[in-house]
Amino acid sequence: MNDAREENPTIYDVARLAGLSIATVSRVINSPEQVNEVTKNKVLQIIDELGYIPKAEARARAIRGTRRIGVLTPFFTSPAFVERLRGIAFVIGTTNFELIVYTVDSKVRLQDYLVSLALTRNLDGLIIMSLPFNETDAKRLIAHQVKTVIIEYEQEFFSSVKIDNAGGGKIAARYLTGKGHRRLGFIGEINPPEYAIHPALDRLNGFKEGLAEHHILLPDEHICSSPIDQESSLKSACELLQQEQRPTAIFAAADIQAMAVIKVAKEMGLNIPQDLAVLGFDGLEVADYMGLTTINQSLDETGRIAADLLLAQISGARQSVQHVSVPLNIIERETV
Numbered sequence: 001m002n003d004a005r006e007e008n009p010t011i012y013d014v015a016r017l018a019g020l021s022i023a024t025v026s027r028v029i030n031s032p033e034q035v036n037e038v039t040k041n042k043v044l045q046i047i048d049e050l051g052y053i054p055k056a057e058a059r060a061r062a063i064r065g066t067r068r069i070g071v072l073t074p075f076f077t078s079p080a081f082v083e084r085l086r087g088i089a090f091v092i093g094t095t096n097f098e099l100i101v102y103t104v105d106s107k108v109r110l111q112d113y114l115v116s117l118a119l120t121r122n123l124d125g126l127i128i129m130s131l132p133f134n135e136t137d138a139k140r141l142i143a144h145q146v147k148t149v150i151i152e153y154e155q156e157f158f159s160s161v162k163i164d165n166a167g168g169g170k171i172a173a174r175y176l177t178g179k180g181h182r183r184l185g186f187i188g189e190i191n192p193p194e195y196a197i198h199p200a201l202d203r204l205n206g207f208k209e210g211l212a213e214h215h216i217l218l219p220d221e222h223i224c225s226s227p228i229d230q231e232s233s234l235k236s237a238c239e240l241l242q243q244e245q246r247p248t249a250i251f252a253a254a255d256i257q258a259m260a261v262i263k264v265a266k267e268m269g270l271n272i273p274q275d276l277a278v279l280g281f282d283g284l285e286v287a288d289y290m291g292l293t294t295i296n297q298s299l300d301e302t303g304r305i306a307a308d309l310l311l312a313q314i315s316g317a318r319q320s321v322q323h324v325s326v327p328l329n330i331i332e333r334e335t336v
Contacts, residue, residue, distance in 0.1 A: 009050040017046050029054050029119045032112040044115060048140060054119055068122060069097045069310065072113055073129040074104045074196050078228055079256060080282050080299055081129065084151065087303025088127060095311065097124065104131060107195040111137075118144045125310045127151065132197050149310040151302055153197055159309045159322045161302045165199045168295050168328050169206025170213075172251040172279055175330055177214045181249035181277060184211065185222040185240050187233070187261065188253025200253035203281060207251055222247050226257065233260035241268060241276070249277035249336070255284040255294055262290065262335065278335040291334035302326050 015022045020043065027034050028043040035043075046052075069092055075081050085101065092099045100123070104110045114133055117123060118140045125147040138157045141148050150160040176184060186207055188200035208218050221243065226236035237260045240250065252258035258280030262272060270276050280287060283296030305324055312318040 009052045014046050014052050018043050032115045067097050068100055069125045070100045070102055070123045071127045072102045074131055079284050083299040084303040087300035088307045091304050091307035104195055110195045118146055125314050127306050127310060130197050147313045149306045151306050161306045162323055162325045163297055165202035166206035168281055169203040170210035171295055173207050173210025176249045182216055183248050185247030185250040187224040187226055187236050187257050189227050190225045203253045228254050228256055233257045237261040237264040251279050253281050255280035255282040255287045258292055259290055273336050293333045293336040294331050296329050296331050298326050
């Protein structure tokens with residue numbers, strides 16, 4: 001393998017060692033979704049070991065600079081991701097780079113993007129938003145010179161924009177207990193798809209820790225795991241509020257879910273915040289129109305910071321890894 005690396009390996013070397021056709025190797029590089037997992041992993045292992053760099057027309061574009069920046073994101077229709085993407089787009093829009101968004105809806109799709117975007121090198125830079133990936137994926141991006149910045153996830157090799165989700169949960173606990181609440185509830189997507197990170201679970205754990213500081217227990221029946229979509233959130237809110245000993249305050253791990261709680265509460269004839277206090281997390285623009293008290297994570301700003309970090313790397317102005325923490329703050333309105 002070391003000899004092959006020294007001799008500038010070609011696609012023919014990869015195909016020979018894999019015992020596959022050149023066409024199959026090419027598909028792994030350019031269209032990994034068309035290749036079964038066993039074959040794909042075999043080819044990728046050989047590519048990584050050889051240090052093979054594809055030299056197709058895409059390579060020539062990479063040398064000149066593609067003038068493209070990609071964003072890899074889950075849940076593209078979620079308002080939180082849209083607002084964060086808006087921050088990225090604002091910064092990129094002031095340059096002559098083209099912004100390309102790649103949406104992830106499965107673990108396989110995530111892995112295929114991480115492979116193809118690294119090997120084809122059709123991007124000058126990549127922002128990975130709220131998606132986990134392993135060290136092998138990271139080293140492949142580095143080997144193929146894809147400048148990368150991460151949002152809401154940490155990898156030692158790349159600069160990142162950090163969100164203290166557990167700390168946000170503690171802020172929620174301290175705030176609500178400070179308002180005199182002792183019977184509390186939680187709603188959030190604590191069991192997200194396998195390809196996603198777990199911010200709601202971190203917020204829940206932080207919430208529990210914050211309540212424990214005040215010797216308050218969050219009972220299991222007051223914890224609702226729910227996807228962020230409206231139908232699921234409304235159903236979970238109903239279950240939470242129809243309990244005989246319902247909470248007097250609810251912390252929702254996302255503003256959208258907090259709004260579902262408010263809707264159900266009003267339909268049940270509850271007054272907010274007198275009968276039920278509701279605290280969200282995100283700081284969505286629409287939260288202002290709803291009068292929702294929320295923990296603001298500066299979605300737009302985190303997108304801008306990530307884009308600035310990436311552009312600095314692409315220009316060569318900064319090469320060292322940076323981890324930027326975005327402070328959280330409570331925006332007080334009418335629901336608590």
